[in-house]
Amino acid sequence: xxxxxxxxxxxxxxxxxxxxxxxxxxxxxxxxxxxxxxxxxxxxxxxxxxxxxxxxxxxxxxxxxxxxxxxxxx
Numbered sequence: 001x002x003x004x005x006x007x008x009x010x011x012x013x014x015x016x017x018x019x020x021x022x023x024x025x026x027x028x029x030x031x032x033x034x035x036x037x038x039x040x041x042x043x044x045x046x047x048x049x050x051x052x053x054x055x056x057x058x059x060x061x062x063x064x065x066x067x068x069x070x071x072x073x074x
Contacts, residue, residue, distance in 0.1 A: 018055035019048065 022029045022038035029038035029051075036048040 018052040018059075021055055023051050023054040023058070 019031050019036075020028050022036070022041060022043055024043055025038060025041040027038055027040035029036055029040075029043070031048045034048050036046045036051040037044045
């Protein structure tokens with residue numbers, strides 16, 4: 001997934017990889033038919049789009065200089 005970020009007049013393109021990363025532990029998981037599962041932390045049948053959205057929000061929070069976020073993806 002490629003996302004363009006617009007912040008203070010600057011546009012940047014990021015390869016996020018948010019669909020493959022677990023929002024809870026940051027490990028690589030599996031996405032299949034709208035569901036996400038992580039073998040590392042035993043997260044099963046989680047909504048795949050929600051998992052990716054949490055990861056995107058986490059990166060957005062960190063890009064604004066916040067130290068606390070929502071999930072595990074740097």
